[in-house]
Structure formats: C-alpha cells, structure tokens
Amino acid sequence: MIDFTSINASIESYLQSVLPAQVATLVECALIAVCAIAAYLVFAIVMIYMERKVCAAFQCRIGPDRVGFLGLLQVFADVFKMLIKEIIDIKDSDRALYTLAPFLVVMSSLITFSCLPFDNGLQVLDFNIGVFFIMAASSFGVLGILLAGWSSNNKFSMIGAIRSGGQMISYELSMSLCILTLVVLSGTMRVSEIVEMQREGWFIVRGHIPAIIAFLIYLIAGNAETNRAPFDLPEAESELTAGFHTEYSGMGFGLFYVAEFMNLFIIAGIATTLFLGGWTPLYIPGLDGFNAAMEWIPGIVWFLGKVFFVIWLLMWVRWTFPRLRIDQVLVLEWKYLVPIGLLNLLIMTVCVVMGWTL
C-alpha cells in the first residue's frame, strides 16, 4: 500500500535541502495549491460527465455520445462554449459584489475540498479541530449566493437568493447535529484520527441505530445544502428561470455550476469520512483472508469508490423527486429533522456512555 505520509516527508526533506526554509515552505504551499485546484477541476469534469450519463440512464436516454469516444469530450466542449460567451453588463448592478460572488462560492468549496482526507497522508490540513473547520469553511458559500442575488438587480435572483439563504442556513443546523453525533461516537475532531478509528469497522456499523439515523439526516440535509433537487428552490428553473444566477453568463455561471457539483462531492466526501470509513478498506471481523485481500486495494480507490457511491445515491434522488415548496422545505427542517437530530444526539451520547456501541 502506498503511504502518502512518507512521500510527503521525502518531498519536504528534498525541498528543505535545496532551498532556504521559508522558500521551501512557499514552494510547498504553491505545489499543494496547484494539486488541489487540479484535483478539484478533474473531479468536477468527472462528475459533470457522470451526472449526464446517470441522468440519461434514469430517463431511458443515451446521454452525450457524439463528442469524443462515448461523449467523453462533451464536458470540455461545454466549458469551451462557456468560455467564449460574452460576459454581460447588468444595468444598475453592484459591479464589485456581482463579480465577487461566484468566487466566494468557489472559494468556499475549494477550501472544504482540500480538507478531505483522500488517503493516508493525502490531506492538506489535518489538525485537532478538522471537522469544525470543514463545517465553517463550507458554510460561507451561502454568502456568495446571497451576494449574487442581491447584486444582480433582478427580482427573480433576489427571491432565489432569499430562498437559498433561508434554506442553507436552516439545513446547516441538522448537518452539524449529525456531524456532532459522530464526533460524540469517535471522541475526536481530528479527521485523520476519525478515519483511523474506523479501520476495524465503519462508524455506520459501530454506531448502529443512531449512526444510521444520522447518516440519513445527513444525506437529506447535505442534498439541501447543495441546492439540488428536490431542494433546488433557489434556482427553481420553472419558477425563477435560474434563481440567483439568472444574470450570470459565461464563466460567472460556470463557476456556480462547478461549485454546485463540487459541493455535492464534498457532501459525499464528508459522509464517506465520517460514516463509511474514509479511505480504510472494508473490514469484516473474523474473515482474515478477505480483510487482507481488501488491504491490497489502495486507500484512494476506497475513498473515491465510496464517494462516488454516495454521489450516485444523491443523483438517484435528484432525478426522481419533484421539487418541494419553500414552506415545506422549512417545515421539514425545523419540525422534523432538527428535533430528530437532537434526540439522535442524545441517544448516541447514551450509547457511548453506556458502551452500547459495537
């Protein structure tokens, strides 16, 4: 198995030996940033292609198949189309905020993305409040959406942004409660430790009932966080044409689009890390031969496999359900998910204190 910790260490020692200390750190930072952004874009491309193919399968269609082999170049064609589009000037818009908004959204998802543990050692930031940091970083994306709606000088955008604000801030709550439930179970907020603890059984198994409830609530809330159907009210195409990004053309829209997909990846990534064992392989107590065989599959494959499985689940939901109405979205959150989440947290605490976990 590849251990990225040693690879990282060797790169660092090499840089330190050829460069002064500060410059070496700077180069490391730059390297990491380039890698993170590259990975971010690669995953966005994979997911956009995946979404099209999965959606086509659910709808008895073929999906893209003309541009390149099996339509593999379709996404590049789309990006190219977006790049050559005119960036329109909106009358009476707040230019500074209007330009800033998509970057805020992308920044938020990029920072969160970098905190995901892809494999042992393959993680940008690993410190003692890692989970807390992920929550904080992911939640300032809503600011970009609100700004986009406000600065566009468009009533549809405004309604979309207000809906989005109400929805995302609400669902943040039950998402945090679910994460908190798992923090109670693991006893740590350091991401690498949480993953390491699941080497002998994933938390969704070890936490049994409360963990499964938390997982389900997390998926619902996560879906709402990403503004995807059935929670796509902020952009509700048939009502608000495109909601908060109505007035964005070209790459402004492209950034929102990419950020939406990457938020889905992040939601799935956090779910994988907390509930499905992150990059640790499948472990079944008693079956030693099987477990040893599983060990041979690299951690990054495990992580991505699980992530894309969760993404597929969310896409299934997206392409099946109709859209909720704003009051129903809020009722679902405040009357059902939050109370259940709180109760679940209590149950988990009792389980952990009494030692009823597996």
Added chain:
Amino acid sequence: MMDIEYIDIKSFRQTMLDRRAAGMDFLREMIGMDWEAEGLGVIYILENSATHDVEELAVRITERDRPQIPTVSDIWQIAEMYEREVYDFYGIEFAGHPDMRRLFLRNDWVGFPLRKDYDPSETINPVRLESEKNEEIVREYDIAEDKQLAELVEKMKILHYDQFVINIGPQHPATHGVLRFRLSLEGEVLRKVDIHCGYIHRGIEKMCESRTYPQTLAFTDRLDYLSAHQNRHALCMCIEKAMGLEVTGRVQYIRTIMDELQRIDSHLLMFSCMAMDMGAITSFIYGFRDREKLLDIMEEVTGGRLIQNYNVIGGVQADITPGFAAKVKEYCNDQKKRLKEYYDVFVNNIIFRNRSIGVGILSREDAISFGTTGGTGRASGWACDVRKRHPYALYDKVEFKEIIHTGGDCYDRLLVRLEEIVESIHIIEQLIDNIPEGDFKTKTKPIIKLPEGRFYAAVEGSRGEFGVFIESHGEKTPYRLKFRPMGLPLIAAAQNIMKGHKVADMITIGASLDYVIPDIDR
C-alpha cells in the same frame, strides 16, 4: 341552425338575471357581432348545467361611436374576460364591468378590428417598435338607474407600486407559451394576479372572414395545437351541418379514433409538463417517450406530428394506412402498462401529493360560472363533457365513463387527465376493429356557399368545449366565424384561484389547468 331571441337593451339586464335564476348557469359562449345597418351586438349562448338546455339570446345597439351594453360579468364570472374581448374587437363598452381594458391588442391600438368598417391601413396602426406601456389604471363604468348608459365613475389601480411586483412571462419556462403574468407579492405569497394575453394574437377570426370555407380549415390546427383534430372536426362538423352534408360511417369512425388519439397525446403532454414544472424531469421524459410513439402513428396517417390538417369538409384528407389498426392496438396495450409507471414515479410521490392536494381549489360553482369545461371542470365535480352533453360523431354509440372528481385541486385535475387516457383507449379499442368500408371523403364542390343563418357546433377538445359559430349571409365566405376558446375560461379562473398561494403553487396551478396559449389568443 340557431334560433336567436333578441332582447331589448332596456330590459336586457333583468332578462339575464331572470335567465340565471332559471338555472342557466353556464355562459357557453359570447359572440360580438357587427351587423352593419342593424348595429353592433352580442350573442349569448347559455346552457343549463343540469338539464343541458341551450338558449341563444342577442342584444343589439345602433349607436356606433360609444356603444354601451350593461355587463353580465357579475352574473357569470367568465363574462369578465369575454366582455373584454368584445370590447377589444368591437369597441362595445360594458357598463358596470370592473376592468374594461383591451384583452389581446395593445392599449395604443387605434380602432376595433372586427368591425366591418375597420380600416386596416398601416398608417393608422404602424408596426410599433417601442414596447407597450403597462396600463396602470382601469376605468369602471357605473350601471345607471335605467341600466343603460353610464359615466366613468371610478379609477382604480391594478397593482400598487408599494407592492413587490414581479413579471412572469411572456418568455418564461413555466407559462407554456407567450402568456404574461404580473404578480404582486408579499414575501412568497401572491396578493394579486394580472394576466396579459395577446402575445400570439393573429386575428384568426378576422382572417376567416375573407377566406372561403375550405380555406378557413387551415387555421384550426394553429389554435390549440394539442387538439388539432378536434378543432378541425368542430369546424368541419359545423360547415357540414350548415350544408346538410352527411358524412360516411367510415369518416365518423376515423374522426372519432383520431380525436381520441389526439386527446391521449394532449393529456400525456399535460402530465409531462406538470411534472417538469414541479421539477420532476424524469417523469417528463417518461411522458414524452410514450407520446413519441403516438406521434409516429399520427405522422404515418396524416403526415404531420403537430399540425396535421387531417379533417376536410365531407371527410378526411387521406385514408388510414393499412397497418394503422394493428399499430394503434399495440400502442394502446403498451400505454396501459406505462400509465402504472407514471403513478409509481410521480403521482403517488409524497412530495407531489403534498404540493398538489388542496392547492388551487376551484369549486363546482366557480367552475360553472367560469365555464372551465374539460378536465378542469370535471375535476371540480362538474359533468361538462360535450361527448355526453351533446353527443356527436360516434360518442353516443360507444361506451365510456365520464371521469368526475370532486376535489377541484391540482391533484384531481391531473388524475382526471390520467384516467381519461384509459377511457380514450377504451373508446379506441371499441372502434378500431370495426371501421366500416366506404369512402373516406364525400366529394364537395371547390367553392362552398352556406345557406343564410347561424350555426354552432361543439366538440370536446383536449381541454374543454371547443365550439365554432358561423354566421352566413349566403356568401362563399363566412360573415362571422367565432371559435370558442378552451383556454380563456381557464386563465380567467387561474387569475382567481392563484391568489393567496405561493409563487411555486402558481406554477403548479397553471400546469394543472393545462392551457395552451395560441388557443386563448387566436
């Protein structure tokens, strides 16, 4: 042939009130007329919704500069829209009408186009390049003591600017065409809805007046393109009735089958679009997948997928193809199985049920008063199917159920459509094996002159009663040809039931009413 009773304008309102009290609760049609020397006038076709008795009344006025007729919009709610249409085309002002604005044409239009002395010169009405100003003030005329002439008494604002006003349409994904709503919002809740139509008004009725009868047929497919067959069926039926022409049994069979296929097509589209408007895109594709097969069958027989031009006076354009029966049967069997999928993926979905049950309730009384025939009326518990009320073609010979639901909400409106697909398949299955031999077209002269008189024929279109009124003065062109739109009552009702709902509900209600804009605007 219609037997019209003329009412004196002095006793007009009282007569109308009496008729309403006598149970004539459905204003089937209201036709503006210009009889030149005899003056302007309006023909009212009333129907008793329980006994289906029909009565035709007319009122005339010789004044041409500012003709005024008392309103009936307080007696039948739909008259509010119809009177605006008559005002738009004939310039007849309705005293007591709460909102006397033009309905289809621009506010700055000069003259009234359907008057016989109208001057269509381009110098009077040039192509205007600037956009139309919203008319913010409506004028209301009082009904004076003698219920006749009246003065401008009140100016009322349509929408107040301290409200949050948003504009939906004419280009919007959920208006199903070029319809425009102006919504006054309080948060997400609609306070007032103001509907503007006329963005696809082509003046079809005016054009018909200068076309020979066979030429008028071409327009019907362009009204409600989702009931192209039924529309044309109605016009052909009306002309054949006036000519005294009896079509062969084979034609009756073909027309009935094609009407029902068209109805399935329209209802599938309604299901699909409702699903898409509510964000369920997969269900949309399911509906379209199956509609595609139906369109293939239609294309094979008629040569067209949307605009089919199939019925002609005396028969149909071309005979059915040899494999038609087998294909239709195969399609029907297939469709019955597919319907279950729609229920599984969309209709029984908890989110859809929560969003549609109890939303946009249209009571039975309102449905009759607004004249919302078709699936919308039947979802409110009103048995309004023309196929049962005034049977035509083969509908008195086949056995089928009239689907009635009583909820009157969006959910029931969708269910009515889905269940009607089953009934339509049932009708087709009874007919498809027994199509008699014979001519598919009775020969007619190239120039048809109808005898003098007034004729009305109605069919059950895909979304309600589609009627054709012809007044003939013995010429080869109609003196007046009026189509009863299926959609105008629907949007009139929409304006009322949308109030107090949320923006998202407005879309659901619009989708469930299932209007088609070219049919409203004509």
